[in-house]
Amino acid sequence: MPDLYLQILQILSQDANVPHESIAKQLAVDTAKVKAIIAELEQTKMILGYKAIINKEKVFEDKVFAVIEVRVSPERTGGFDHISKRLYQFPEVRSLYLMSGSYDLLIFIEGKNLKEVAGFVATKLSTIDRILHTATHFVLKTYKEDGIMLDAEAAPERLKVSP
Template sequence: MEAGAKKQILDILQEDCRRSPEQIALMLGLEAEAVKAAIAEMEDERLILKYPALINPEKLGDDTVTAMIDVKVVPQRDLGFDQVAERIYRYPEVRSVFLMSGGYDLSVVIEGRTMKEVALFVAQKLAVLEHVQSTATHFVLKRYKKDGVIYDEEIEDNRLQVSP
């Protein structure tokens, strides 16, 4: 399958990963078996890594604390930031790690049950790592939008009114 068709399949799956290969095939004018094969190939190549559901933790009553931590690192000879980043992303509390440009080197997103738990993670596990120069922790107070989805947006009913 051509790269353009694969990109279209990926776009559809990113918007709603519940779409079946048959639905995607219908949307793109392709054969369902070709779509199934393309998806399987992209999964094997690790182009598709996971099919996550985006959950609104406030509606769930989840009080999990999310923090974004700016980390300054001394890069290692011949390894750069990779080895330090790997040590950090191996912790189960860590949700994401990004190499950044600008005033700090790594951006680490973690989750914990309380602010104290997050603070202890930073103080006892992250800040003490060899090659970590400094950290700055930012706690998420409210989520407005993530992955293109607005959290508190009311769903509009755009159907036409029908009266008897």
Template sequence: MSEREVLELLRENARYSTADIARMTDLEEREVEATIEELEAADVVRGYQAVVDWDKLEDERVRAEVELNVTLDRETSYDDIAERLARFPEVKALRLISGDYDFDMEVEGDSIREVSQFISEKVAPVPEITQTVTHYVMASYKENGIELGDGEGDDRLSFSP
């Protein structure tokens, strides 16, 4: 049970200190540390990343959602194709999905040119891939459950009964 609670808190804010997680869950700090170590060792927790609002930075960041259609044969499975694509560092996320196309792939780069080149030179030529449709992200409103707007602020009075 403590595993679930700790995981929930890490998903809320991976930078909570183990001491604070212990205070919030009524666990001992060393229990929290052990739980996190176990989660990491079991590959349940695969990493920790910042949620970035790129619009707030000068640097351009180009992101694209790419639809991929593939054909399979006896020797090639979805997993084989996925493994091959996932190794490219440009690919930030790759999911097999239901519906009109097979894979949903998120690609990130420094420019449209870079991302386009990656798709045309590295992805499209893969023999099993029959079609790619690239959608460039024009604006982002929410990432990883965090709204990127200006927020609603706190206009409560500093004292109320």
């Protein structure tokens, strides 16, 4: 991938709201070229979408967010892909990752309350063939999301160093 494409992607990954004109100025290229590259990146699915980073604790006070570690017995022909395709179709699933380590899949979900999340795990997730084990962790507080500090007004405390 050409450097210019990577530079545009880097700028957009930091702030997807940057005007095309500003990107063009930063990179010393024509605005039309930036627009064409972004359109190409969208068409080829290298840019999948744009989103705002929201302080969920302030906006969704009544929602619960959880992370679920899942151990799976992979299928002989499809490996982890078949079960992952089934899992990401659930509306509760916000993100799904194949992992290395002591578990295979990592699922980020949201629900209206603890009971709803527990119900998802008990009635939808745990009942799927080839799911061997789950471990659910509830998010108590988010300090940083996608590179953005959510409590930015609080100055970071310096570590005390003693001789």
